[in-house]
Amino acid sequence: MSTIQERAAAAAGRAAAEEQDDLSLPPEFVEQFPAADPMADYEPGDDDPEMIPVHLAWIRVRKEIRAIGKDGDYNERGTRYKYRAADTVVQYFGPITIKHGVNVIPFKTEATYGSKQTKSGSTMRECSVVITWHIVGPKGDVIVAQTAGEALDTSDKSTTKAQTVALRNLLLNGGLIPTNDRDPDADRIERGIEAPARSADSYRDEILDPKTSQGRLQQIGYELGNLRMLGQKVVNETGEQETLDSLGRRIYAERTGGGQ
Template sequence: MGLRANAAAAAGRTLADTQDDGLRLPEEFVNEFPASDPMAGYEPGDDDPEMVPVHLAWLRVRKEIRAIAKGEQYNGGGTRFSFRGVDTVVNTFGPVTLRHGINVLPVHVEASYRDTTTSKGNKMHECTATVTWRIIGPKGDDFTLQTQGEALDSADKATAKAQSVALRVLLLTSGLTPTHDKDPDASYIERGTSAPARSADSYRDEILDKKTSQGRLQQIGYELGNLRMMGAKVVNEVGEQETLDSLGRRIYGERAGGAQ
């Protein structure tokens, strides 16, 4: 007796019972007589999740997760920000999805690549991955979602990194996972008063100062125009009233003539 016969006998069947009789349902009747549900006779055990539709199981996952704070920090290259890393998000969702019978499977990946260079001249490989995910519930029903991830790497890890980012985006966006950070609108800071504008007399003194260059005199003219102080009258070097505009132009002309 061969191995197949022994196996059949151990299962209480004859070898003939295990043979394929070659009978097939005609194609035109396949839709009328669909295959039986593989979960139809399943009875959950004590540790198995409740047999609920996938959308309800996912809702229970969201209710249990509640929030994931931005507990990690990036500090490099003059940039500093807080973020929620891939490992943190997966470690949070993993046990909860398992408890509620949720499977998250990538079923299709489209990736595009390009070579780039960092600001320091290092060559990098960039990958942008579009991943289609199938979210399967405890009863076997499912829905699909699609996310993108982008990553840089100097070796061969760009694709794996991009898919990891796409997974983080999937869990955070489809889970509508808040950070519980303080809302920016929850605080109000009253602005202090702006520094007082320079007085007309201070501009007069700078214009008359022999150390003031011609370039600075031109700049003073722009400042006076922006401050709408061109017409402000001051006492000039001979004790007469003169507008700052006139004073500035006259002094500039005198110094320009003296420089020739």
């Protein structure tokens, strides 16, 4: 049986060992020698994005996308409407965010579940998510955002679908991306005279104008699609007949270097 002195010595030995195990640096040392900036010696390559703050990089992404039209067509059980599909939105944002060095990362996901009965008697699983996103710029700084998404599924896809909806909401709402759908008021009748639509020749003139930006050329394409005018032929700059769609694509390619 050990004595009181032996037990005290053993306790002192354990305390000394615990002190030796604590390898953390003292606060005054950390303050004197802060952690090095991992980007301090970074030199961008030819294909790397410009090292700018995230809010500027995000604005550049938005300026290039401009608008995304409604390409989806829902037509079930007597209900029909057009919508912007999540895959379409991601296809627009994907290459442009890479170009400008922007990453969109789900940082935290909070999900709740329930069940719904269909008219046929089958059970569908309902998922609602709130996702906290980090929009990370080329320098590593972050914009924090939150979006929600809901989805129903008969098997195990409700979580994935809800997350996809939340991502679409982030990109469209966080990017303030319009559809460029025609304003319903554009078709109103004033004093018995219908408001005139814009002519194909006026679009031709704007496309050929050297002052028309690349972003505006993209936007014109969306407008012509919504107005069903892409196939209309006009006289181009060489005096030949050409569709507005072909003209717009050709001029855009020439100004972006895509036609070289």
